[in-house]
Amino acid sequence: MEYTIEMLGIRKEFPGIVANDNVTLQVKSGEIHALLGENGAGKSTLMSILFGMYQPEAGSIKVNGKEVTISNPNVANELGIGMVHQHFKLVEVFTVTENIILGMEPTKGIVLDKQIAAKRIQELSDQYGLMVDPDALIQDISVGMQQRVEILKMLYRNADILIFDEPTAVLTPQEIEELMHIMERLKAEGKSIILITHKLKEIKAVADRCTILRKGKYIATVDVAPTPEHEMARLMVGREVNFKVEKGPAHPGAVVLEVEGLEVSDNRKLKAVKGLNLEVKAGEIFGIAGIDGNGQAELVEAITGLRPINAGKVMLGGNDITHMSIRNKTEKGIGYIPEDRHKFGLVLDYTLAENLVLQNYYLPPFSKNGILNHDEIEKYAERLIDEFDVRSGQGPSTPARSMSGGNQQKAIIAREVDRSPALLIASQPTRGLDVGAIEYIHKRLIAERDKGKAVLLISFELDEILNVSDRIGVIYEGQIVNVSDADKTNENELGLLMAGSKKGGEANA
Amino acid sequence: MHKLKAFLSDDKNQNRLIPFLSIILGFLVGAIIMVISGYNPLAAYSKLLQGAGLYGNLRRFGETLVLMTPLTLTGLAVAFGMRTGLFNIGASGQMLMGGFAAIAVGLLVDLPKVIHLPLAVLVAVAAGALWGMLPGILKSKFNIHEVVSTIMMNWIAVWTVYYFVPTYMMGKYNTESAAIPDTASLRFEWLTNLFNGSSINFGLLLALASALLIWWVLEKTTFGYELKAVGFNRDAAKYAGIKVNRNVVLSMMISGALAGLAGATFYIGYTDNIKIGELPSLGFDGIAVALLGLNTPLGVVLSALLFGIMNAGKGFMQAATGVPNELVQIIIAVIIFFAAATQLIKRWLRYFARNEKKEKANGGEA
Ligand SMILES: Nc1ncnc2c1ncn2[C@@H]1O[C@H](COP(=O)(O)OP(=O)(O)OP(=O)(O)O)[C@@H](O)[C@H]1O
Ligand SMILES: [Mg+2]
Numbered sequence: 001m002e003y004t005i006e007m008l009g010i011r012k013e014f015p016g017i018v019a020n021d022n023v024t025l026q027v028k029s030g031e032i033h034a035l036l037g038e039n040g041a042g043k044s045t046l047m048s049i050l051f052g053m054y055q056p057e058a059g060s061i062k063v064n065g066k067e068v069t070i071s072n073p074n075v076a077n078e079l080g081i082g083m084v085h086q087h088f089k090l091v092e093v094f095t096v097t098e099n100i101i102l103g104m105e106p107t108k109g110i111v112l113d114k115q116i117a118a119k120r121i122q123e124l125s126d127q128y129g130l131m132v133d134p135d136a137l138i139q140d141i142s143v144g145m146q147q148r149v150e151i152l153k154m155l156y157r158n159a160d161i162l163i164f165d166e167p168t169a170v171l172t173p174q175e176i177e178e179l180m181h182i183m184e185r186l187k188a189e190g191k192s193i194i195l196i197t198h199k200l201k202e203i204k205a206v207a208d209r210c211t212i213l214r215k216g217k218y219i220a221t222v223d224v225a226p227t228p229e230h231e232m233a234r235l236m237v238g239r240e241v242n243f244k245v246e247k248g249p250a251h252p253g254a255v256v257l258e259v260e261g262l263e264v265s266d267n268r269k270l271k272a273v274k275g276l277n278l279e280v281k282a283g284e285i286f287g288i289a290g291i292d293g294n295g296q297a298e299l300v301e302a303i304t305g306l307r308p309i310n311a312g313k314v315m316l317g318g319n320d321i322t323h324m325s326i327r328n329k330t331e332k333g334i335g336y337i338p339e340d341r342h343k344f345g346l347v348l349d350y351t352l353a354e355n356l357v358l359q360n361y362y363l364p365p366f367s368k369n370g371i372l373n374h375d376e377i378e379k380y381a382e383r384l385i386d387e388f389d390v391r392s393g394q395g396p397s398t399p400a401r402s403m404s405g406g407n408q409q410k411a412i413i414a415r416e417v418d419r420s421p422a423l424l425i426a427s428q429p430t431r432g433l434d435v436g437a438i439e440y441i442h443k444r445l446i447a448e449r450d451k452g453k454a455v456l457l458i459s460f461e462l463d464e465i466l467n468v469s470d471r472i473g474v475i476y477e478g479q480i481v482n483v484s485d486a487d488k489t490n491e492n493e494l495g496l497l498m499a500g501s502k503k504g505g506e507a508n509a
Numbered sequence: 510m511h512k513l514k515a516f517l518s519d520d521k522n523q524n525r526l527i528p529f530l531s532i533i534l535g536f537l538v539g540a541i542i543m544v545i546s547g548y549n550p551l552a553a554y555s556k557l558l559q560g561a562g563l564y565g566n567l568r569r570f571g572e573t574l575v576l577m578t579p580l581t582l583t584g585l586a587v588a589f590g591m592r593t594g595l596f597n598i599g600a601s602g603q604m605l606m607g608g609f610a611a612i613a614v615g616l617l618v619d620l621p622k623v624i625h626l627p628l629a630v631l632v633a634v635a636a637g638a639l640w641g642m643l644p645g646i647l648k649s650k651f652n653i654h655e656v657v658s659t660i661m662m663n664w665i666a667v668w669t670v671y672y673f674v675p676t677y678m679m680g681k682y683n684t685e686s687a688a689i690p691d692t693a694s695l696r697f698e699w700l701t702n703l704f705n706g707s708s709i710n711f712g713l714l715l716a717l718a719s720a721l722l723i724w725w726v727l728e729k730t731t732f733g734y735e736l737k738a739v740g741f742n743r744d745a746a747k748y749a750g751i752k753v754n755r756n757v758v759l760s761m762m763i764s765g766a767l768a769g770l771a772g773a774t775f776y777i778g779y780t781d782n783i784k785i786g787e788l789p790s791l792g793f794d795g796i797a798v799a800l801l802g803l804n805t806p807l808g809v810v811l812s813a814l815l816f817g818i819m820n821a822g823k824g825f826m827q828a829a830t831g832v833p834n835e836l837v838q839i840i841i842a843v844i845i846f847f848a849a850a851t852q853l854i855k856r857w858l859r860y861f862a863r864n865e866k867k868e869k870a871n872g873g874e875a
Contacts, residue, residue: 015519055859306748327750336748344748349741354734358749362731370731 003062004029004192005050005081005161010059012045014402016393019045020056021216025194027161029064032183032193034203034224036236037213038434039406040391043196044086046213047163050194051083052076063161082154083163086170086405087342088146092139096132097121100153117156124155128185144175151182162186163194166405168202169432172292172460180206198406198434200229212236237436245439247446250470253282254317256454257303257423262312264295264302272298274478275312280423285445285455287469287486289462289494295478296458297339300427303456304336305329306344317422330359333422337413337429339458345412346400353381353396356415388414389440405432410441417444424448427458442468462491476500523855528801528808528848532815535844539836553832560825561818569821571707575779577817579604581716582771583795584802584809585723586764590655591804592727593760594740599644599659600768601792602666603637607769608776609670610636612686612783615693616678625692630715630773637769638762640666645761649754655761663788671785685784695778712774717810719767724806736760768792797841801848816841 005027012020019042027033035043048054050061052070060067063079070076076083090099097118118134125132130148138146147167154162164183168176183193183206195207203210203224210227212219212235219235233241257280264273273295280286290296301307303314305326314322321329338344346355357366357377365376381396390410392398400408409432416424426445430438445468449455459465465472466486473480474497482497516522540550562570583600590597597603611633620628644658680687695710703709727733738746739756747753775791776783798816802808819841823834847854 304748325750326747327752330750338748343742343744345745347738347742347745350738358738358745361734367731372729372731372734 002029003027004064005194006062006065007046007050008060008062010046010049010061011057012042012049012054013057014045014393016395016398018216020049022059023213023216023218025211025218026221027192027194028209029192030187030190031208032187032195032206034207034210035194035196035213036198036200036203036210036232038215038236038391039410039432039437040215040404041213041236041434042216043213044165044404047083047165047194047196050076051081051163077157077159080158080160081163082157082159082161084147084150084154084165084167086165086167088150090138090146090149093137095135095137096141096149096152097134099138099149100134100156104157121152121156124152128155128182128189130182142175143170144172144178147171147175147179148182151186160190161192161194163196165196166198166432167195168197168199169405173462174291176202198432198438200232200435203232204229214238233435236434239436241435242439243435245442245446245467247468248450250284250449252284252470253452255279256282256317257456258313258315259299259303260313260315262299262302262314263310264298264307265310266298271310272478273302276475276479278473278480280454280456282422282454283449283452284470285449285457285468287457287459287465287472288475288480289459289465289472289498290475291498292460294475294498296427296475298478299475300336300339300425300456300458304334304425330421335359335416335419335421335424337416337424337426339427339431341408341412346408348399348401350400351396352385352390352392352398352400352403352411353377355400355411356381356384356396359415359419384411384414384418387418388444389437390414406434406437409433410437413441413444417448420448420451420453423454423456425456425458428460429457430459430464462494465494466491474498517858517861520855523858524803524851526858527851527854528803528812530854531801531844531847534847535840538843539840542836542839543832548830548832553826553830553836556829557822557826557837558818560822560829562821563818566705567703568705568707569825571704571709573814573817573821574704574713575708575710575817576820577813578710578712578716578778579771579775579789579791580794580798580816581810581813582712582719582767582774583792584798584813585716585719585795585806586767586771586792587795588799588802588804588806588809589723589727589767590760590764591799592740593736593756593764594743595645595648595655595757595760595764597641597644597659597761597764597768598656598796599640599662599792600764600771600795601788601790602659602663603640603765603768604772604775604789604792605663605666605670605787606640607633607637607772608783608789609666609673609772610769611693611773611777612689613673613678615689615777616687619690620692622692625690626695626777629689629693629777630695630770633769633773633777634766635769637772638766640769641761641763641765642758645758648761649757663792667786667788670783674783674785680782684786686782688781689777693777694781695774708779710774710778712770712778715770715774716813719770720806720810723767727806768795771795797845797848800845 003026007025010020010023023046037043049056052072052075061070068079097114100121101117121134130152132148132152167179171179187193197203207224209221210224210232211221214236259276259278262273262276266272276299288296298307302309305324309322313320316332321332360366365373367373378396385395388410391407392403413429430441445455457469469486472484472486472489474482474494476498543550543553560569561573583604586600587597611629614629614632640662644655644662647653647658648655674686675683678686695712697711700709735751736756738751739753743753798809798812801812819837823837826832827834
């Protein structure tokens with residue numbers, strides 16, 4: 001059997017945790033190999049080892065049958081291994097070409113060689129159908145395009161083994177579709193791909209085989225085609241996972257959030273929200289469906305106070321909160337799970353415990369007269385960690401930065417949900433979470449609803465919107481163009497509305 | 510061995526080890542230079558320590574503490590800024606303004622010591638805070654980087670002193686102020702006597718108390734929690750409802766206040782007057798002190814002590830062994846170089862940890 005990558009008996013410890021414990025990964029040449037595992041199972045760690053960013057404590061790595069020591073990413077590059085990180089490493093003010101040749105600039109006659117580089121990038125882009133403009137500035141292109149630049153970077157360095165760490169977490173459904181095609185194209189050209197994703201659908205769509213990890217240990221490698229999704233989920237979580245969201249009928253009450261004629265600008269000072277109207281009632285989950293960039297982010301940031309409001313009104317429980325400070329809004333009963341967890345959601349250099357009290361550190365029992373009570377903070381953190389199954393090496397005192405992506409997300413959700421605000425705004429709450437965690441988070445959102453709280457859910461995933469929401473609003477070009485009951489609409493109808501093809505009469509509930 | 514390896518591969522431990530390794534490397538490099546130039550490094554270092562009073566000479570040790578005092582405070586000023594996300598490169602100017610204000614109070618009012626001295630110190634602290642506040646406001650209102658504005662403030666401080674001292678407080682020469690009266694001095698006779706006539710002053714206690722206070726604020730209070738959150742991640746701080754702009758201003762004020770206090774300890778505790786046209790280099794040295802002290806109050810105190818020892822002992826070393834005292838400057842430079850080159854040292858540590866592991870693996874198989 002021909003393996004291009006063999007990682008055998010890999011062990012990697014971090015303070016308080018064994019991230020990889022005797023893990024084996026064997027990737028065949030020319031296959032797409034998925035890596036599946038719960039949040040914190042050790043997937044990113046294993047890939048970081050393969051890419052030379054960490055050194056394993058035990059085990060060996062073979063590339064094309066030859067044992068190698070990958071002491072740093074340059075060695076990985078030389079061995080033909082490339083990696084697309086979840087957070088891209090691109091220079092915003094450089095062009096695509098400049099970013100790609102960065103670190104391996106042509107040495108003689110810069111002008112001329114840059115042109116050669118641009119030409120080669122164009123060729124590669126054409127060859128794999130990436131449609132990247134070599135002369136575009138990074139800051140002007142979409143996240144999906146930036147990801148393709150990262151792919152081109154690998155290809156330009158002649159990588160044959162491509163690692164993708166949760167590439168789809170930052171993409172819209174359309175972009176995901178395109179990425180899947182690109183991967184198949186890469187595979188057809190003889191590249192081997194390792195794909196980390198939590199979405200079983202994606203694994204089903206493109207992967208040939210799948211290796212499953214659980215709590216740092218190797219569980220199994222399966223052929224994808226004959227293995228049903230629920231079986232993969234079971235192997236990964238160690239129990240049956242319920243994909244169907246269990247929920248009773250909603251009992252909506254009074255209007256909690258009322259948005260009227262809201263106008264908000266985006267970062268480039270262009271109008272992003274254009275006279276938007278919206279109502280969310282107590283005891284309901286209101287989902288907002290829409291294609292990225294139609295004003296969702298600006299809407300949410302305006303409601304929470306992170307972004308100034310140009311015109312219109314925001315009412316919470318009958319009080320005008322349009323121009324209140326963020327702190328006041330929070331105290332009036334807004335909880336917010338932000339879309340960008342590293343920007344807004346966490347202070348990465350704080351510990352997990354410190355992050356869990358980010359919204360209420362100044363209140364008793366966490367502090368008194370301005371003096372922090374670390375014991376209480378830790379006790380509280382321990383409860384949330386336990387309740388929301390936040391996994392990390394050192395419990396409350398784990399630095400947030402060292403936590404796995406999904407567990408960082410769980411920490412934010414725990415913090416916001418546990419405060420049980422009158423209005424909970426959840427923006428892409430389950431991004432990067434494993435299926436087990438998603439199931440739990442959905443349950444908690446529904447529990448909030450059943451407690452009589454209002455939940456505003458923003459998600460690019462129609463499945464999630466349809467399954468969790470009671471009512472669904474479609475946002476298009478800065479306006480809610482349609483509102484319908486979740487059980488009276490479907491994916492097709494929403495898809496059409498999201499594309500703006502049908503304006504179902506300004507239904508401003 | 511396994512424990513050592515695990516210890517060394519932890520990033521946090523690596524960070525803590527770096528200052529100590531840097532110091533060892535600094536002295537090693539110094540020793541090599543001395544050997545090449547034909548000196549005996551052990552004798553020289555022994556004299557250095559002796560000169561700093563570490564062998565029991567209280568007067569000499571008092572001088573070490575005198576040198577350590579303002580460095581502790583400027584180090585704290587810089588460290589506090591760093592911890593809250595600000596690079597206060599203007600500690601020198603803030604210190605100068607603090608010292609100037611203290612001298613002015615010392616010379617221009619006449620009060621009994623119990624009031625005069627505290628007043629001079631408080632005014633110094635306020636002047637430093639004011640000098641830090643302006644860049645803070647510029648940063649929060651107009652997004653002007655504090656490095657630029659604090660450097661500007663340094664020069665404004667220099668010229669302010671240049672104008673006011675000869676005009677209102679001239680001493681023997683028009684390049685310096687008169688000496689302050691004893692009622693405004695941080696020196697106390699009993700303290701001087703305790704250290705056999707050294708110029709040690711009450712500023713040391715103020716510096717140590719400040720270190721303790723800053724530690725307490727940063728680690729134990731909600732205020733410190735907010736300041737650090739702003740320093741680490743402004744967006745998240747804003748999200749948490751923390752008033753980012755207000756905290757930037759406060760943080761610069763506290764940093765400036767510490768530097769201002771440094772000015773008081775230096776000018777009304779040590780020199781007794783103020784010269785014109787001079788920016789005290791102690792403010793810039795504070796950057797090195799903070800760096801070596803990992804921006805923690807305890808670290809700052811220890812590294813200020815080290816700098817105090819080196820500077821107090823170098824003259825004695827030169828006199829006793831002939832090793833030029835500039836060598837101490839070289840050692841300090843090397844220490845700072847390695848303390849700043851953290852990535853380099855970390856790579857060495859990792860390399861060391863890895864070899865340790867290989868040995869163990871081989872040993873295990875045998
Ligand atoms: N640099 C680090 N320092 C300390 N602990 C770490 C570090 N990196 C990872 N860990 C720990 O190792 C474990 C595995 O993390 P890893 O990032 O590999 O998980 P993952 O499988 O990628 O999870 P996710 O799906 O959430 O991204 C986690 O418990 C994490 O807290
Ligand atoms: Mg990961």
